Amino acid sequence: MTQFCNIGEAAKRSGVSSKMIRHYEGIGLLAPARRTAANYRVYCDADVNQLTFIKSARELGFSMKQIALLVGLWQTPDRSNAEVRELAMAHVQTLDERIRDMQRMRSALHALAMRCQGDGRPECPILDTLADQDHS
Amino acid sequence: MTQFCNIGEAAKRSGVSSKMIRHYEGIGLLAPARRTAANYRVYCDADVNQLTFIKSARELGFSMKQIALLVGLWQTPDRSNAEVRELAMAHVQTLDERIRDMQRMRSALHALAMRCQGDGRPECPILDTLADQDHS
DNA sequence: CTTGACCTTCCCATGGTGGTAAGCTTGATG
DNA sequence: CATCAAGCTTACCACCATGGGAAGGTCAAG
Numbered sequence: 238m239t240q241f242c243n244i245g246e247a248a249k250r251s252g253v254s255s256k257m258i259r260h261y262e263g264i265g266l267l268a269p270a271r272r273t274a275a276n277y278r279v280y281c282d283a284d285v286n287q288l289t290f291i292k293s294a295r296e297l298g299f300s301m302k303q304i305a306l307l308v309g310l311w312q313t314p315d316r317s318n319a320e321v322r323e324l325a326m327a328h329v330q331t332l333d334e335r336i337r338d339m340q341r342m343r344s345a346l347h348a349l350a351m352r353c354q355g356d357g358r359p360e361c362p363i364l365d366t367l368a369d370q371d372h373s
Numbered sequence: 374m375t376q377f378c379n380i381g382e383a384a385k386r387s388g389v390s391s392k393m394i395r396h397y398e399g400i401g402l403l404a405p406a407r408r409t410a411a412n413y414r415v416y417c418d419a420d421v422n423q424l425t426f427i428k429s430a431r432e433l434g435f436s437m438k439q440i441a442l443l444v445g446l447w448q449t450p451d452r453s454n455a456e457v458r459e460l461a462m463a464h465v466q467t468l469d470e471r472i473r474d475m476q477r478m479r480s481a482l483h484a485l486a487m488r489c490q491g492d493g494r495p496e497c498p499i500l501d502t503l504a505d506q507d508h509s
Numbered sequence: 510c511t512t513g514a515c516c517t518t519c520c521c522a523t524g525g526t527g528g529t530a531a532g533c534t535t536g537a538t539g
Numbered sequence: 540c541a542t543c544a545a546g547c548t549t550a551c552c553a554c555c556a557t558g559g560g561a562a563g564g565t566c567a568a569g
Contacts, residue, residue, distance in 0.1 A: 275534055293503040298478040311500045321499050322491035332479040342434040343468040355458035363457050364447045367429040411565055
């Protein structure tokens with residue numbers, strides 16, 4: 238039943254590039270893959286599942302360090318979901334901060350752009366404001 | 374009237390670290406600074422202004438490449454504010470995309486966390502969902 | 510003259526991903 | 540069987556912006 242495949246197939250199935258699969262192995266996020274006689278990496282279904290897990294976590298913006306923790310919890314049968322939840326909520330908070338930062342930039346820049354005529358003359362409130370150390 | 378200072382003072386006045394000032398010079402964003410006989414970099418008010426400009430642009434999330442363009446426009450007397458505005462609006466759009474991405478992550482993760490009891494048992498919808506290749 | 514604070518250059522690290530080159534393996538086709 | 544393309548291997552280099560640190564020179568105050 239278990240399907241064995243090489244790195245290209247594992248990449249296709251998990252959505253993680255071969256490059257990154259090797260990288261994940263290099264940084265210890267994945268156990269070193271078994272090899273064929275010709276030194277080709279071999280992956281089983283469980284390995285592909287783990288790659289899928291990592292991919293999903295990346296898509297939620299978790300860092301590699303956090304993902305290492307999540308993978309550890311995932312593979313621990315008697316884990317506590319409280320720990321997972323805490324990790325997740327901490328990341329939600331981080332995302333909120335980043336979103337606020339971006340929004341602050343966005344609205345400041347948009348306000349500047351609205352003050353600029355954009356009519357081809359050299360006068361430009363955007364540049365003037367950037368040059369003014371009082372950020373005003 | 375013009376105040377000359379060394380890199381530490383320029384850093385203090387502009388808010389850009391000495392480290393980064395040297396880096397900006399290295400990548401060509403700043404003209405190579407004049408030097409004292411002892412090879413210390415010397416900065417004048419205009420240089421500090423340019424550093425302030427760069428700092429402000431960084432705080433709005435512009436990339437170094439965009440900042441190089443902005444600095445170029447800033448220092449061009451017969452520039453067109455339309456060009457500046459276009460750069461700014463393009464960056465607003467980039468920020469909007471990043472914000473949307475973050476918000477998508479945020480809400481997906483928050484929804485997952487809400488489904489998790491966090492009561493100390495091993496059952497965890499967060500991990501289950503990450504492991505499911507159907508992202509559902 | 511010593512001391513401490515500053516400056517100089519040079520190298521390394523981060524994080525996550527991509528590219529590329531040189532060389533080996535595999536499988537299919539002529 | 541020879542060949543060729545596609546895929547694998549490792550080992551580098553690059554991005555972007557920033558920080559850290561080492562080893563050594565300089566300057567000003569005590």
